[in-house]
Amino acid sequence: xxxxxxxxxxxxxxxxxxxxxxxxxxxxxxxxxxxxxxxxxxxxxxxxxxxxxxxxxxxxxxxxxxxxxxxxxxxxxxxxxxxxxxxxxxxxxxxxxxxxxxxxxxxxxx
DNA sequence: GGTCTGACTAAAT
DNA sequence: GATTTAGCCAGAC
Numbered sequence: 001x002x003x004x005x006x007x008x009x010x011x012x013x014x015x016x017x018x019x020x021x022x023x024x025x026x027x028x029x030x031x032x033x034x035x036x037x038x039x040x041x042x043x044x045x046x047x048x049x050x051x052x053x054x055x056x057x058x059x060x061x062x063x064x065x066x067x068x069x070x071x072x073x074x075x076x077x078x079x080x081x082x083x084x085x086x087x088x089x090x091x092x093x094x095x096x097x098x099x100x101x102x103x104x105x106x107x108x109x110x
Numbered sequence: 111g112g113t114c115t116g117a118c119t120a121a122a123t
Numbered sequence: 124g125a126t127t128t129a130g131c132c133a134g135a136c
Contacts, residue, residue, distance in 0.1 A: 028118085028119095029117075029118055029119085030118065030119060030120095033118080033119095039118080039119090040118035040119055041116060041117095041118050041119085042116095042118090043117085043118075044116065044117040044118060045115095045116060045117080046117095047117055048116075048117055050117095058117080061117080062117090063117080063118060063119085064118075064119065064120095068117090069117055069118080070117030071117085072117080073117055074117095
């Protein structure tokens, strides 16, 4: 059996999963990792590279506490919060308000 | 090819 | 309940 896309193997899956996050919703690294059978650190690693790709709503991915742990890696530390605010997500003190309700389970898409 | 780092998480303290 | 420890996998050096 030959793998069709050895390069894309996980990275493509992660990006597709992130792009599948509905507007106005957020999810966590661990949730995506669990859905893809990977680990949370891997998601963070791929998301770090996502800036060089297109249409990756990385701002919708936060850590399990709903904290915008990756905001510093955006162009501006406030960019992530601004993008979330545009989608109706309230971010206060670098944390998503009512994160538990806004949480989107990647497994629900599968 | 061993070692280090990382946009994480869960468990222990 | 906040802080620390350890574990996890993939990529860079």
